[in-house]
Amino acid sequence: GENVEQHPSTLSVQEGDSAVIKCTYSDSASNYFPWYKQELGKRPQLIIDIRSNVGEKKDQRIAVTLNKTAKHFSLHITETQPEDSAVYFCAAQKLVFGQGTRLTINP
Amino acid sequence: NAGVTQTPKFQVLKTGQSMTLQCAQDMNHNSMYWYRQDPGMGLRLIYYSASEGTTDKGEVPNGYNVSRLNKREFSLRLESAAPSQTSVYFCASSEQRPQETQYFGPGTRLLVL
Numbered sequence: 001g002e003n004v005e006q007h008p009s010t011l012s013v014q015e016g017d018s019a020v021i022k023c024t025y026s027d028s029a030s031n032y033f034p035w036y037k038q039e040l041g042k043r044p045q046l047i048i049d050i051r052s053n054v055g056e057k058k059d060q061r062i063a064v065t066l067n068k069t070a071k072h073f074s075l076h077i078t079e080t081q082p083e084d085s086a087v088y089f090c091a092a093q094k095l096v097f098g099q100g101t102r103l104t105i106n107p
Numbered sequence: 108n109a110g111v112t113q114t115p116k117f118q119v120l121k122t123g124q125s126m127t128l129q130c131a132q133d134m135n136h137n138s139m140y141w142y143r144q145d146p147g148m149g150l151r152l153i154y155y156s157a158s159e160g161t162t163d164k165g166e167v168p169n170g171y172n173v174s175r176l177n178k179r180e181f182s183l184r185l186e187s188a189a190p191s192q193t194s195v196y197f198c199a200s201s202e203q204r205p206q207e208t209q210y211f212g213p214g215t216r217l218l219v220l
Contacts, residue, residue, distance in 0.1 A: 042213075043211040043212060043214060044197070044211050049208070089150060095152045095205050
């Protein structure tokens, strides 16, 4: 079955810097890759997703890139702000989630 | 719209007790899901339902049963709770397929002693 690995498990960056979180997947048939943000004590919420027919997608300060050959995709957050502090989860098509990355933005 | 709602918010059970977690959505979605979330493990799919009357096993179905009562409601039952089922349980829904935005409920925190 599908296996999704997410790195790093924790990430601390200075406010205003960029953050990058990477996921690898195993099933080459997967073609949908969402990213969810979960604030402390809250429910996960979709922040961006990408399908395999595109290599990059951007939404303001957030972008996702996909490399199907290497079977990895990454979340990029630019100009980080304190409200970006949360746990971020990637997922692959078959409803398999990564282990999560706890992102802390230091003022 | 309330979105996805779950009851109860928190529950304590003794080993061997049974209980049902309730989930409802008012977005007219066809697909519904049950996940469990454990520290360091991310979200793991227990069961999902692609439409009313259909259910399929996910990654960790053992010890659980589900019922898609109608289009709105999808319940998760623990017949004989075990300490290993201590977790936070999330219900979610999507309009048609898993490869779409999933909307999550607020979660149920379950402690099995």
